[in-house]
Amino acid sequence: MNGTRRLLVVEDDDSIRDMMEMVLASEGYEVVTARDGAVALATLNQEQPDLILLDMKMPIVDGWEFARRYAELPPPRPPVIVITAAQDASRRAAEIGAQGYLAKPFSIDDLLQLVDDHLDAR
């Protein structure tokens, strides 16, 4: 159903990253992971995902810095969904011009629904 849609998960917490990868892979997505914004940008040079799931608070290159550099890349740029533990996830998303947001801790149903919605919208 999902074909081989490719997702990029950018998350510094090993355990959360691992969990998201398992959840999304179990639904048939192809998942690429990055432990911070710098790794994510390097990944983008090699393979274009269909959607990016982005944590904000990360070492080295955080979500804000990633978004700034990401916006400088030539289009087409896949949509970004912010996944954050901050109180105001929607504001974080607005700050960096992301297409969607998800507040931690989230239910995996919500995660899958959100991913599905954004992939359909394309």
Place this chain on the structure above:
Amino acid sequence: MALKTELESDLFRLLVEGVQDYAIFLLDPDGRVQSWNAGAQRIKGYRADEVIGKHFSIFYPPEEARRGKPAYALRTALEEGRWADEGWRIRSDGSRFWASVLITALRDGRGRHVGFAKVTRDLSERKRAEEERLRLLEMERGARTQAETALDQLRAIQTVTEAALAHLELDALLATLLDRVSEVLNVDTVAILLLNEDEQVLMPRAAKGIEEEVVAGIPLPLGQGFAGRIAAERRPITVDDVEQSDVRNPILREKGVKSLLGAPLIVRGRVLGVLHVGTLYYRRFNANDVSFLQIVADRAALAIEHARLYEATRLAREEAEEAIRAVQLRDEFLSTAAHELKTPVTSLRGFAELLLRMSARGGALDSARFQRAVESIHHQAGNLSRLVTQLLEMSRLDGGHLELDRAPEDLARLVSRAVEQAQSQTERHTLTLDAPPELWAEVDAFRFEQVVANLLDNAIKYSPDGGHVEVELAQSRPGWVRLAVRDEGLGIPADRQSHIFERYYQAHAASHRSGLGLGLYLSRQIVERHGGRIWAESAEGRGSRFVVEVPARVVAEARA
């Protein structure tokens, strides 16, 4: 010709006789009156028939006549041709008038001395006018002096007022006041005593010339002594002679202060203290000095009051800022804490839901993934539990309820367990332990474990590139146990080392390394409650070494 001469002579005589403003008359060579005109009668009061033939010395005050002034006048006129004078003369009724006198010696065509012409003018009016002028001049001079004095005082008050306005900090204000007062009142000593309202005593607060007053700091009860009386009676007091007075202050006496003047410092009816000045010479302070000092004291009092209000306001503002900072810190902490708690909960919830989902579908994860999911759940539950413990410990510390439950403990075993646990969390770091087979100390095991776990956790967290973490446990000196944890990580910048044990502090907060910022704070509290200490040795980029030293207590000796 002769007729003409006679006529001229008659005319001249008439002219002379008719002159009213001048007494013009002739004296014979001996000084007897020969002729008399209308002016002479008017000025001197004698009629011609009364005076012709009399010696002119009757016109002089008797004392001058006795001293021979008339004879001297004629002699001088004869020798020099004329004699001029201004002085008192006597009228026929005995009254005096101020006269201008000119005596000219008269000689005939052959040069023989035939007598004297005398012209006298009454200058009494002019003299009075002159005296009046001098009197007015004197008055004006006096008025000007007064005005200048008033101006000087005004200036002096101005300087004191300026000083009062310029300094809002009490000590600086008092120092300036002392200088200005000693300068404008020209005194040798100045002292300001402030009233302690609770104890009803005056405390020397600032002094010039008698600085020992302030150093000695002897409180003076209200109503006693010179200053005490000024404050109690709320009025200025002068002491002309300290030796002869009831002034008991030994410092004033030792300094040789002779005279004193003091005034109360009063603001809105409230006595703040006393300002007094003294001189090393005898000085009688007059009413002017007294009222002047009181004016100065009033301004000084107002300034002191302002300075105190300013000080109080500043303190209140600082406290408010402190409170705001504390609230901000607390808010930031709560936000950090929420974030930190959400992280393990996110993965716990995700893995749990994933497992439920799989079992609901009747499927299963492959065994490797299942293993990882369960391990993660276990690990994150541990993390969550540690965070909650830290929060509870902090709340206990805040409430003052952190009580140690000490018991003999083998620290070698405790630390070894902690090192194994930490090693299981990381593959990139190599942890080594150097410890004796057994090392006993009386500690709160649960809390000591927190300290060890926290130090290991930090060593790993702040060595993002991996590396060695060396743990050392040993008896550092008899009765003391030392634990050291050394890493090869980021290190701590010198300017942050003094803060790392503060609550909520994160030396590397900017780089988003996780944690509550409580670990080292709690560690220090725990170590200090054990009677020990904790410190860090570090250089930025060259790793850190954290050292804990606690007393082993009786146990060590008992087992030794």
